[in-house]
Amino acid sequence: MTSPFVQKLRHGACLTEEDALLLDQLARPVHVAQAHHDILMEGDPPHTLTLILEGWACRYKQLDDGRRQIIALFLPGDLCEPYGILPHFMDHSLGAITAIRYARIRPDEMRALARANARIEEALWWDMLLQSAMQHEQTVSFGRRLAAERLAHFICELRLRLALVGLADETGFELPLIQSQLADAMGLTAVHINRTLMELRAAGLIELQRKQLTIRDPEALRNLAVFDPVYFHLDQRKDCNG
Amino acid sequence: MTSPFVQKLRHGACLTEEDALLLDQLARPVHVAQAHHDILMEGDPPHTLTLILEGWACRYKQLDDGRRQIIALFLPGDLCEPYGILPHFMDHSLGAITAIRYARIRPDEMRALARANARIEEALWWDMLLQSAMQHEQTVSFGRRLAAERLAHFICELRLRLALVGLADETGFELPLIQSQLADAMGLTAVHINRTLMELRAAGLIELQRKQLTIRDPEALRNLAVFDPVYFHLDQRKDCNG
DNA sequence: CGGCTAGTTGACCAGCTTCAAGTATTGTGG
């Protein structure tokens, strides 16, 4: 049973069993947080990196007048910061969406491990490349895609991310977000998210009930989103033999 | 005369004269590109990192139907990718806005230099932290800020970035973007950028003529943007003495 | 069962886009 962290990183580089062990040893001890609780708040000194082991979390910022923007979602296996540096003070908050288990990792240990192990270093850089590429897609979504396209793209991306850690298949995945959280994540309002979900349902693209998202027509959904997974850079890994 | 790259990095770590020399030696030979020309196009294999030495460039994506989104602007001293890895194929394009001078750097050389020199490594990680933080602010802008707030924030951020490399002072800076480029950078249309600029001018916040942007009322502009530069992490550097 | 939270829907409104026309500015060849 490999951890989601290792499972994800194996899409970016060839990791041996020993590499996997080294990574998992870093990810201890395990902490927990309840749903809706903050792991780190804006202004806090972080002290460590945060690695999500189980459950969903998010990076968000809150404006003075209450407007809230979820900047990124973090899924099992996700490292919430670039691994090599910690800010002295957080410029955003890190919140648990569901109940989560997470590990706190010191960046100097992470750096030491990467320095000692080229495969692990490669995998971590690939992870940063992916993180960064998803950020870029988000800018495109927010800047140029209509609500339905944006939502469709979001679903396609989430499905692929979850598939990389064995939490989604072709037919769908568990989506623990309520509509107001979806709204904060997509730069829309809850009411409009509702209408847009209804639209996708009416078009026969998806179903969503009791937190279970089912993709009824994957091709039509991808077409609407114009979703092209090249930005996941899954071709980055050389063949893993020997 | 220190290069903008070194000048910027010195805000993130204490670099000696020797460090500066090492960095500048990496940034050779120098290439040029004309305004409006692409340095790299989506799908290209990049071979090297790109470091902007002079002029403005941008990362952008083009959708099938012609919609275009500028994802990031690159100013003198900016590295256009995370320094440790190259994708096999570009998932976006890199275009020159003005005529530019740039250097092509091999990531393995960059990594070797960072590995050999802790100060340089620290500076490069700080640069990534800043790059990433700006991306986050952009998500907040696109998701939750009105056009005038978004534009005001954009101007405040640009002014500070340019100030870090000596290309802006309190009163303003040269802004080589035409309004349709501004629009592509901010997720709006050229017409609305025009109206919003007019609005900021009418409110006495800025002037903009012949590519020269003058900030008439810095405090009012910051207030409108709710611009807080903590996300630049300028406190990250320890005191540079001895 | 009752109270709370989440989801749904309608009516109306605001911000931004689109389309179109006109004005200013810039660049270029004679």
Place this chain on the structure above:
DNA sequence: CCACAATACTTGAAGCTGGTCAACTAGCCG
């Protein structure tokens, strides 16, 4: 250095996407 073309900017009118407000319905949990 001017004339003229091309590009950039400005403005108005109308329309669309998404926001706001408000009410109602459906789950969920003690």
